[in-house]
Amino acid sequence: MAEQRDDLLIALRYALLKKGTKQKFSLFFLIIVSVLVIILDKLSYSYITKTRAVLNDFIYQVAIVTSSPEKFTKYLIDRGIHHYSVYDENNLLKEQNAELKAQLVNNQFLKTENEMLKEALKLNSNKSIEQDVSVIAKVVIDQESPYLKSFLLNKGTSDGVKKGMTVFSDKYLIGTIVEANYLTSRVLLINDLNSKIPVIIQDSNVNAILSGQGVKRRMVLDYLPEQYQLEPGRNIYTSGKDGILAAGIAVGETYYNEKDKIVEVRTLADLDQTLFVQITNGQLR
């Protein structure tokens, strides 16, 4: 028994300390370095944060260059698929266009009426939620990870981007900035498991927390009232109760999942197709 333990220790010590042929570092040394890096990263001193920002920028730039062949391949495949669906898409768009034209007339009337009523009530729009910084950025890396859903953007603190700013795609909220480097920044997407947004459901006074699921566009509403039944075709807006996001930003919609026979929530923006985004420090107007 003691001999077996000795053998195990000898083999383990050998594995840790012995530098194999053509190995520059022993495993023990590299494991210690890794642990130190983790601890230093956790400490978040200003000089560590700056060093990390420089390292991030460098690795992002390298990744942008190395991922270009893959992006080009994806682009070609998407173009090929798109080519075959153009006819059906055209018919669908014609129908939708006709419907939207009809709705537009109605909306213009409602808008005019709304303005008149606001004027009558002397309600001013809330100036504090209007953005004074708005940056257009390009998604440079869409790192596929089974765990974290985030984009890397080509704008950083040099362009006025700060941690906590909101990010929009096609006027729909897609996430918030969680890391701002000098040249690049990272946006945590709303479908990430760590994303929690206070929301309100269209045509109701029901408040809930919209949580990401880490899966494509699917999201889930937490803390709904008991016995509340979700109906398909409802939009989900931010309620502004977190004091960070302004109220009334469209985030998601409910739909009927034919496969599972349940009503689910999905993001309004197609995150897989997002290429350009708008970063603001308030609500997109």
Added chain:
Amino acid sequence: MLSFKFIKEKFIKSLPLVILYFLSLNSFVLVNDIPNVDVFSFNLQMIIIYFYALKFPEYLGFGHVFLIGIFKDVLIGTPLGSTALCYLVLCLVATYLRNVTLRPRLASEWFTFVPALFFSNATYFTIINNFSNLSFYYVELLRVTFFTFLFFPIFYFFLNSHLKLYNKDNA
């Protein structure tokens, strides 16, 4: 003057490292891009690292493994050093198994991949839970780990072919 044979030899030898760097710097995940098939997603990097650390550590400098982990951490957004440590633990288990194994066989190497994956993932999640506020789906990790284990023999065949190709060139 550099001969063609020398360049070819160098290229073949550094192929696993090139693949590992490419995978860590790219969002390219083989099956994740195919709709309805992403359920089979697996960690190819772990398979390559384990295979070469076990069979031919000369191909795979541990310093490179550390760097690949750091690159991955920066790009995914996990605490810096967590993936590096996870890969190094995988190398440590593989090196230990290499030292205690007399006659390597596919079956034994496949099944010893289980404790290697276990220790590696345990390290990863200990760091994530204690050094960050990130939430993960444990089921997702279990699924990826399971398919990583399941696909090991397939890649074992390909990676073995690479070793044979190099050995044949050197013969």
